Amino acid sequence: MPELRRDPVVGRWVIISIERGKRPADFGAGLTVKKGGFCPFCKGNEHTTPPEIMAFRPDGSRPNTSGWTLRVVPNKFPALQIEGHLDKSGEGIYDKINGVGAHEVIIESPEHQDTLARMPLKAVEDMLWAYYYRISDLKKDKRFKYVVVFKNEGDAAGASLEHSHSQLIALPIVPKQVIEEIDGAKRYYELKERCIFCDIIRQELASQTRVISENRDFIAIAPFAARSPFETWILPQKHESNFAPNGNFTMLAEILQRTMKQIDKTLDTPPYNMMLHISTFMDEVNDYYHWHLEIMPKLTKIAGFEWGSGFYINPTPPEEAAKFLREAKI
Amino acid sequence: MPELRRDPVVGRWVIISIERGKRPADFGAGLTVKKGGFCPFCKGNEHTTPPEIMAFRPDGSRPNTSGWTLRVVPNKFPALQIEGHLDKSGEGIYDKINGVGAHEVIIESPEHQDTLARMPLKAVEDMLWAYYYRISDLKKDKRFKYVVVFKNEGDAAGASLEHSHSQLIALPIVPKQVIEEIDGAKRYYELKERCIFCDIIRQELASQTRVISENRDFIAIAPFAARSPFETWILPQKHESNFAPNGNFTMLAEILQRTMKQIDKTLDTPPYNMMLHISTFMDEVNDYYHWHLEIMPKLTKIAGFEWGSGFYINPTPPEEAAKFLREAKI
Numbered sequence: 001m002p003e004l005r006r007d008p009v010v011g012r013w014v015i016i017s018i019e020r021g022k023r024p025a026d027f028g029a030g031l032t033v034k035k036g037g038f039c040p041f042c043k044g045n046e047h048t049t050p051p052e053i054m055a056f057r058p059d060g061s062r063p064n065t066s067g068w069t070l071r072v073v074p075n076k077f078p079a080l081q082i083e084g085h086l087d088k089s090g091e092g093i094y095d096k097i098n099g100v101g102a103h104e105v106i107i108e109s110p111e112h113q114d115t116l117a118r119m120p121l122k123a124v125e126d127m128l129w130a131y132y133y134r135i136s137d138l139k140k141d142k143r144f145k146y147v148v149v150f151k152n153e154g155d156a157a158g159a160s161l162e163h164s165h166s167q168l169i170a171l172p173i174v175p176k177q178v179i180e181e182i183d184g185a186k187r188y189y190e191l192k193e194r195c196i197f198c199d200i201i202r203q204e205l206a207s208q209t210r211v212i213s214e215n216r217d218f219i220a221i222a223p224f225a226a227r228s229p230f231e232t233w234i235l236p237q238k239h240e241s242n243f244a245p246n247g248n249f250t251m252l253a254e255i256l257q258r259t260m261k262q263i264d265k266t267l268d269t270p271p272y273n274m275m276l277h278i279s280t281f282m283d284e285v286n287d288y289y290h291w292h293l294e295i296m297p298k299l300t301k302i303a304g305f306e307w308g309s310g311f312y313i314n315p316t317p318p319e320e321a322a323k324f325l326r327e328a329k330i
Numbered sequence: 331m332p333e334l335r336r337d338p339v340v341g342r343w344v345i346i347s348i349e350r351g352k353r354p355a356d357f358g359a360g361l362t363v364k365k366g367g368f369c370p371f372c373k374g375n376e377h378t379t380p381p382e383i384m385a386f387r388p389d390g391s392r393p394n395t396s397g398w399t400l401r402v403v404p405n406k407f408p409a410l411q412i413e414g415h416l417d418k419s420g421e422g423i424y425d426k427i428n429g430v431g432a433h434e435v436i437i438e439s440p441e442h443q444d445t446l447a448r449m450p451l452k453a454v455e456d457m458l459w460a461y462y463y464r465i466s467d468l469k470k471d472k473r474f475k476y477v478v479v480f481k482n483e484g485d486a487a488g489a490s491l492e493h494s495h496s497q498l499i500a501l502p503i504v505p506k507q508v509i510e511e512i513d514g515a516k517r518y519y520e521l522k523e524r525c526i527f528c529d530i531i532r533q534e535l536a537s538q539t540r541v542i543s544e545n546r547d548f549i550a551i552a553p554f555a556a557r558s559p560f561e562t563w564i565l566p567q568k569h570e571s572n573f574a575p576n577g578n579f580t581m582l583a584e585i586l587q588r589t590m591k592q593i594d595k596t597l598d599t600p601p602y603n604m605m606l607h608i609s610t611f612m613d614e615v616n617d618y619y620h621w622h623l624e625i626m627p628k629l630t631k632i633a634g635f636e637w638g639s640g641f642y643i644n645p646t647p648p649e650e651a652a653k654f655l656r657e658a659k660i
Contacts, residue, residue, distance in 0.1 A: 005554055005555040006555055007553070007554070007555040008514075008518075008526060008530065008554070008555075009511055009514040009515055009518075009526055009527070010507075010510050010511050010514050011510075011514060012555065012557075012640065012641075012642075013555070013641050014555045014556065014557055014641060014642045014643070014644050015641060015642070015643045015644065016555075016556075016644050016647050016648070017643075017644070017645045017646070017647070018647055021645060021646045021647045021650050022559060022645040022646045023646070023650075023654070024560075024596050024597050024598075024654055026645075027559065027597065027600070027629040027630075079635075079643050091554075092533045092537075093526070093529050093530060093533050094533075094554045094555075148634075148635055148638045148639045148641075149638075150633070150634025150635050150637070150638045151634055152633045152634045156631070157631070157633060157634070158631035158632065158633025158634070159633075167634070167635070169635055169639075171639070171641075175639035175640050175641055176640055177340075177638075177639055177640025177641075178639065178640075180340050180341075180640075181339055181340050184338075184339040184340050184341060185339055188338075188339075196338060196339055196423070197339070199423050200338065200423060203422045203423050203424075207422075223337070224335055224337070224338070224421075224424045225335040225336055225337040225338075225342065225343070225344045225346075225424070226344065226346075227342075227344055229352060229357065230354075266354050267354050267357065268354075270357070273633055273634040273637050274634060275634050275637050275638035276638070277638070294637070294638075296637060299357040300357075301486070301487070301488040302488065302632055303480070303482045303487060303488025303489075303603055304478075304480025304481055304482045304487070304488070304497070304603040304604060304605050305409075305478055305480050305497070305499055307480070307603050307605050307624070307626060308478045308479075308480045308507075308605035308606070308607070308624075309478045309499075309501070309505035309507055309508065310342065310505050310506055310507025310508075311342075311343050311344060311345060311478075311501075311505055311507075312342075312344045312345070313344070313345045313347070313409050314344050314345065314346050314347070315347045315351060315352040315356075316347070316351045316352045316353075317346050317347070317348055317351050318346070320351050320353075324353070324354055
């Protein structure tokens with residue numbers, strides 16, 4: 001079983017693969033994404049993935065056969081293992097937890113060439129429903145405290161398969177970085193009795209310089225302190241502490257797909273990472289945290305300065321990035 | 331002038347290049363390291379860098395001519411600018427500082443093909459002296475609070491030139507990540523009245539499973555919660571809060587070069603980042619912080635899970651990494 005280990009100085013957790021550790025020869029320099037060739041996520045290849053956890057099958061077809069529009073399957077090479085009780089232990093000065101968790105893959109479309117920008121809007125909406133259903137289900141497992149939902153697109157962004165998919169990892173602890181973000185929002189609320197993200201939205205709407213787009217319910221902005229060029233956040237305009245459908249996910253799907261079209265057009269379909277930021281399972285409804293999506297096109301490299309300081313150097317001011325994206329002819 | 335901007339929620343700072351921002355077409359997918367071709371860091375090309383700040387010239391040659399064994403020059407494309415007063419200001423909810431700082435390049439050898447593993451031991455020692463002299467000098471500038479010393483080797487690790495060099499960036503604020511590390515050490519000291527790094531060294535020496543090598547004054551270990559495969563830390567065995575020569579840098583140069591030879595042999599000369607972790611200018615001599623070097627071979631990619639959680643997934647247990655490095659035939 002993998003191990004969660006905590007750095008004793010800074011409290012940062014890492015997941016260490018214990019059993020089948022990678023040896024020096026396993027680290028190739030080349031592409032990890034298989035181009036062309038066999039794809040386990042394509043329709044017709046359902047038998048090559050672990051059995052599905054859920055699927056959307058408008059034609060009523062049987063599980064693990066063709067006919068689906070979206071499938072959720074366990075990751076074949078999970079970072080954490082779903083079976084087992086939580087076991088926290090020490091090793092002298094160090095702390096560790098056995099690597100219990102869920103690691104699932106959301107296959108967003110049966111078509112290999114689909115992307116968030118190109119798939120039917122309905123498929124984007126369905127992806128968001130799948131996020132919601134899986135989070136709701138994993139929340140019932142008392143071993144888990146948080147779920148990280150994310151999407152890697154392209155080799156440089158860490159995707160190991162080309163076929164468009166998202167992933168989620170349910171964790172037995174709340175990541176330090178999530179705690180920091182929530183605590184930051186809480187401190188602001190204690191001071192002002194207002195949600196800091198609501199205040200950010202108000203200020204961005206007033207200045208307009210970093211607004212990329214809006215629809216009835218959502219806003220897409222280039223954040224003031226963007227870590228990387230063309231970093232984009234999508235937030236609900238009204239305060240919502242946790243990710244949930246407001247009747248449906250149509251408005252969110254619309255602005256997300258529009259944003260991805262703008263990014264693809266402006267940056268020639270770059271690799272990117274997308275992360276869902278939500279409240280913890282223990283504290284889902286609150287006045288201070290505001291869920292959102294963060295999209296980071298992968299255009300720069302993390303180097304020694306970033307590792308050594310936690311600073312980022314962003315060569316594109318978010319005001320200019322927002323302008324480029326806003327004016328993209330999609 | 332560049333701007334330092336703070337994320338209002340998590341307090342993370344970023345450096346935003348304001349004037350000559352990168353436009354979408356500036357982000358090429360290809361290599362950024364020029365292979366072959368003209369190298370501004372090679373001997374004979376001294377006139378193509380900004381005038382040198384310091385150099386080691388055993389033959390007594392004139393500044394900015396050949397004859398040097400090590401040169402320090404301002405970065406031609408600095409992330410921060412050296413001129414100007416500090417100016418902190420607000421923009422509604424947001425905080426920013428004008429981008430005052432120093433950004434210098436330490437050219438470690440006149441020979442293009444040298445690496446830390448291959449250059450004369452004396453050159454590694456001289457590099458460490460240059461770190462020390464430049465830190466000591468920048469400390470006198472009251473605008474600066476911390477200096478990040480780092481080295482990027484190889485395109486994947488963010489190096490923009492092939493010729494072996496280190497960099498330093500002096501900052502008008504102490505990075506949040508540095509504060510967290512120092513505060514973590516301080517909390518442990520308050521509890522135990524012992525330095526946490528000294529305790530780590532004691533435990534590692536007792537178990538030996540993660541020790542890579544030792545010499546009279548230093549120890550190289552694979553840290554218990556290594557973020558990436560083959561991550562290696564080099565620490566002074568006796569408590570030292572700040573980076574300084576103990577008479578000389580011979581022992582440190584020896585273990586650093588040995589470690590780099592082990593890494594190059596085991597992983598076929600991988601790209602890597604090296605970071606110097608030191609105390610802040612304000613609090614150099616203390617009982618709780620223990621300076622060290624961190625070396626991270628660049629073998630895995632930062633993806634959505636890492637961005638969303640601050641967790642790292644390390645596919646190689648540090649115990650195995652230490653064994654491979656220990657047994658490398660160098």
